[in-house]
Each structure stands twice: as structure tokens, then as C-alpha cells.
Amino acid sequence: MNASAPRLTRLLIIEPDPALGQALQQHLNGCGHRITLCESGRDGLAAARAGEFDLVVLEAMLPGVGGAGLLEMLLEARPEQGAMPVILVSAHDGEQQRIEGLRRGADDYLAKPFSFDELEARISAILRRVALERLRWRWPAREGQHQCGELRFCRDTKTVALAGQPLALTETEFRLLYALCTHCDQILSKAFLYQTVLLRRFGRHDRALDLHVSHLRRKLSAVGGEDRWLRTVWGQGYMFSFGQA
Structure with missing residues (x-):
């Protein structure tokens, strides 16, 4: 062959x-x-x-x-x-x-x-x-699904559901939410998220990540999620947490 x-x-x-x-x-x-x-x-x-x-x-x-x-x-x-x-x-x-x-x-x-x-x-x-x-984008070995709180990620279909309600995410939004959830309660810098999610260097005046975060918050809210889950930590980056703000 x-x-x-x-x-x-x-x-x-x-x-x-x-x-x-x-x-x-x-x-x-x-x-x-x-x-x-x-x-x-x-x-x-x-x-x-x-x-x-x-x-x-x-x-x-x-x-x-x-x-x-x-x-x-x-x-x-x-x-x-x-x-x-x-x-x-x-x-x-x-x-x-x-x-x-x-x-x-x-x-x-x-x-x-x-x-x-x-x-x-x-x-x-x-x-x-x-x-x-x-x-660098890696899914946990031998796992077809990943659970974070009420969020369930499916590797094969690149989809996420919140308490059974599917989120209409782009592939970039899927990677962003997965990266944040696998580091739940941790602050992830913009530089890290640009490299691992947007797959490019971070520029100080680049607003692409902020736009994806805004879209993600809106889509989470549309299926019953809360804006406070995805937090902006001024001067540091973003953090996903189910705890109280």
C-alpha cells in the first residue's frame, strides 16, 4: 500500500x-x-x-x-x-x-x-x-467524557451539556471551557489560554480571548448557567468556579 x-x-x-x-x-x-x-x-x-x-x-x-x-x-x-x-x-x-x-x-x-x-x-x-x-491539547487517556459539576463534556462530538441541556459551542469555545473546567478554582493567565486554546501568542491589545469569554458566558446563561461561574480576575486572567463570588 x-x-x-x-x-x-x-x-x-x-x-x-x-x-x-x-x-x-x-x-x-x-x-x-x-x-x-x-x-x-x-x-x-x-x-x-x-x-x-x-x-x-x-x-x-x-x-x-x-x-x-x-x-x-x-x-x-x-x-x-x-x-x-x-x-x-x-x-x-x-x-x-x-x-x-x-x-x-x-x-x-x-x-x-x-x-x-x-x-x-x-x-x-x-x-x-x-x-x-x-x-498540547490533550484529552484524558481512555476517557470519552469528562464531568465538571453539572457540565458534561463529550470528546467524540466536541459537545458540552449543562444538566442535560446542550450548549451550542464552537470548537474554540469548547476548548476554552474545557481548559477552565479542568483547572477549576484556579486562575489561568491570558498568555496560557492564548497558547493552549487560541493556539497563538498573546498580544497585550488582542481582544479575541475576551470575545470568546463573552460568548461563552452568554451561552452558559442560555441553558441555566450563571455568569459568576466564569470570572474575570483583573490583571491576572480568568477562573471558572461553582463557588460563591
Whole structure:
């Protein structure tokens, strides 16, 4: 029996310069990636919402919505799959631009003009890191279900029920609630939750985790849970507890 061919890495490139975009597409195709190329932020966002990508290469100075605004929308484009890693590229190489891009949630920042080989090396490094971080997500051995108070988690269906009432959770929300419940009554830092749940680095101005927490509180309340179970510990992180606040 022949071994299965390795899956091609799916990359989304959002680059308004047609010549550069096509050159990038040709080079990265040759490196074994499957490329979707978009020249506008609108088309790039639509592609991200419709498809599944392992990484995005995004021009930071897009006309219209702008790379910074588009970056935030890309990070939430497919919440059920977790945030996609993003490499920002830009002709602006000032320290402030790099810091702002990373704070907004980018995984890397590369100044133009850049070597295509360097871009490929950075893509490979990020994909290796993401793969290793995903290996950290572990369910207890030989357990198909996990109980926390009245919450019952099912590994096979990635579902949670509260006193028999199912919660309509995305995969990211499932991982977040499971991480919090398996560390019940413990404060989990945002940095830890970003690494283990959102599978990326924590940026001080990144609000993606806060959004997931807000959605999770609302969904718990909808099936009879209480907001106070999922607590914000200011300056430290989040804690799940069935005890009194």
C-alpha cells in the first residue's frame, strides 16, 4: 500500500500588487503550498470566511479597510477553527508599525522588499510552532467524557451539556471551557489560554480571548448557567468556579 501523500499547506495571500502577488504565488506553490491569491481586502476576507487556511500573508497597507482593520476581522473569520496565523508584510519598517501589528495579533512582520526564501522560512517556522502547540491539547487517556459539576463534556462530538441541556459551542469555545473546567478554582493567565486554546501568542491589545469569554458566558446563561461561574480576575486572567463570588 502506498503511503498517503502529505496534505498541502493552504495559504491565503492578500497582496494588492498583481506582479508581486503572482510571483509569491509561483514561488510558494513551488515550495509545496496551495495558494489562494486575493488583491483586495474585501476578496481576502470573503475567502477567509469561506475557506480553511493554515496561514495568511497580509499586506499591511491595503487601500480601503486597511491591513490593521482587516487583520482583526481575519482573526475572527472562522472562530470554530481558532485564529489563523498571520504574517504582515509592509514597505513601512518603523518600530512602531511592527509593534502595532504584533499587538493587534499578527504572528510576524516582514518588511518589503524581502527575500522569498526568508518568507518561506518564516511561514515554515510558524506552522511548526502551531503544530507543536496543537499537540498540547490533550484529552484524558481512555476517557470519552469528562464531568465538571453539572457540565458534561463529550470528546467524540466536541459537545458540552449543562444538566442535560446542550450548549451550542464552537470548537474554540469548547476548548476554552474545557481548559477552565479542568483547572477549576484556579486562575489561568491570558498568555496560557492564548497558547493552549487560541493556539497563538498573546498580544497585550488582542481582544479575541475576551470575545470568546463573552460568548461563552452568554451561552452558559442560555441553558441555566450563571455568569459568576466564569470570572474575570483583573490583571491576572480568568477562573471558572461553582463557588460563591
